[in-house]
Amino acid sequence: MWSLRGRMAIVGVAEAGLGVAPKGWTPMDVTAEASLRALADAGLSVRDVDGVFSASAYYQMASVELAEYLGIKPRYTDSTQIGGSSFMTHVEHAVGAISAGLMDVALIAYGSTQRTDSGRLVTQAKPFAYEEPFRPRHPVSMYSLVASRHMHQYGTTREQLAEVAVQARAWARLNAAAFERGPLSIQDVITSRMISEPLTSRDCCLVTDGAGAVIITSAERARDLKQPPVYLLGTGTAHWHRHISQMPDLTVTAAVESGQRAYARAGLGPADIDTVQLYDAFTINTIVFLEDLGFCRKGEGGPFSANGAIAPGGRLPVNTNGGGLSYCHPGMYSIFVLIEAVRQTRGECGERQIKDVEVSLAQGNGGVFSSQITLILGNGATV
Amino acid sequence: MSDERKAPAAEYVRRLDAGHLAYQECRDCGHRFHYPRISCPSCSSRAVEFRDSRGLGTVYARTVVHSRNEPPYNVVLVDLDEGFRIMSRVDGVANDAVQIGLRVRLKGIEPGRDGVMPAPVFQPAEAR
């Protein structure tokens, strides 16, 4: 079997326009800014890029649009749009394309100005015809349905959900780039505005502007670049449903399978992971993903993550940037999940840096717990 | 494919308009499913038949949507006794009483409008 370990590396990462974008900037402006910064981080220029990857709620031909804007004439292009997970899936696609000799240097980028534009999620997703008449609030009601089932089946409590948000905030307080850094208590979460029971506004990800970009290339090419390479050790993709009414068991996501694939490819297991970066669009996500990725047994995610266990100083560092709940969430978030996994693995996170990180896991989520992608990253000691 | 074969969604809506909640059953593997398709998602057989549900089921998951502009309303996933699941709403009872495990039966079909499908709506099974 073709072995991934040590073949591909992430060599540049950057964000731009986090929180509120500069006045008058378009989503493509912030995307371009993040792209240029990520290239500078890598010590590469736009001219080195021959593969472009993007997805967007604003631009249907996102990678084509981004290439035009930056003056790139790529030989590989990919606008795969499978929800918020898209950018981490682009990484897996880039691995395939680089291995096949179709390109050398991939730029993966995303940006949005949804906060400035409307203050709410900008989406092209059409309601599902068989769900539309009942007017679930997309997407929060779908995650609420999952939370209701998880609480019913496993006794997960309202307080345990709130604790996820509180701990994400504790991480955000260590991250100067985070959008929400004020104190937050369990009571604050529970008593904030009810959106779709049991989830309140503080169980929901932020609505911010922002852009992120990631540069990936072969390990050979990575050797001479500016940053210590962060190697891809494992990748795994899975999806089992698109719509919540078609999800077989609301308490189990396809992250079970994407995770197993990534662990198998990396030859690692949950015990080998030093930091865990999860797509926390809602508090229930963190609980379910910790279970599905094997950090605890199914149903035990609530108690497992309670009492500060995933906060700074806890037993497992989870979402060390503050997550989509407190750091930023410009509509689609997986690029930022990946950026934090890279930074922790490089060891450049300052006050929030976990000691001696060798391996980080990143979990991307798209749709309504639909498309799942797991990436396992390692520093030079792991290859 | 024969020309007179009905479009799955059209046949489903025709049955809704007649007051029935329909599902499909696979003649080859027995799988029962909703939403209407041309083939079985379990075994890919094209031998799938429409059947009308008895309309009895159990609430599998629930939420209540809160909005500034209208009273809160519930949204549920219902497991029908025939073995398929749909999204719906439970009427005739307080939202707080719409809990997982509640037995429900079909109350009726709300007509569709403006391109929105007709909607099968439930009520508690013991209601008359």
Ligand SMILES: [Zn+2]
């Ligand atoms: Zn079948």
